[in-house]
Amino acid sequence: MVRVKGGSASNKKRKKLFSITRGYWGQRKNVYRRAREAFLAALSRAFGDRRRKKRDYRSMWITRISAAVRSEGLNYSRFMNGLKKSGIAINRKMLSEIAINDMSAFRELVTQAKAALK
Numbered sequence: 001m002v003r004v005k006g007g008s009a010s011n012k013k014r015k016k017l018f019s020i021t022r023g024y025w026g027q028r029k030n031v032y033r034r035a036r037e038a039f040l041a042a043l044s045r046a047f048g049d050r051r052r053k054k055r056d057y058r059s060m061w062i063t064r065i066s067a068a069v070r071s072e073g074l075n076y077s078r079f080m081n082g083l084k085k086s087g088i089a090i091n092r093k094m095l096s097e098i099a100i101n102d103m104s105a106f107r108e109l110v111t112q113a114k115a116a117l118k
Contacts, residue, residue, distance in 0.1 A: 061096040068099035082113025
């Protein structure tokens, strides 16, 4: 019976990993064990960072809204409370865009929020 060593499959596996890790620093691109460790770490970071991205965007929107509201003499939490009491349901992303691109419409929202707080 002929002996099968499986070298071509191993080479294909290594070649695929090295093509993924090309551009990594030091041994992480050309030593199989280090490349595999680096690749698995990168996968786990990518998973977490997709979730972190959502947090970061929400934080940015809140910061923008807060800055725009402060120029109108109100703070962020009171503004959001006023919007809720006045029955205006608009998400933070859209509020941020309105604050940047259409300040007159944003001022109108602020006046409605102030009226609902009184």
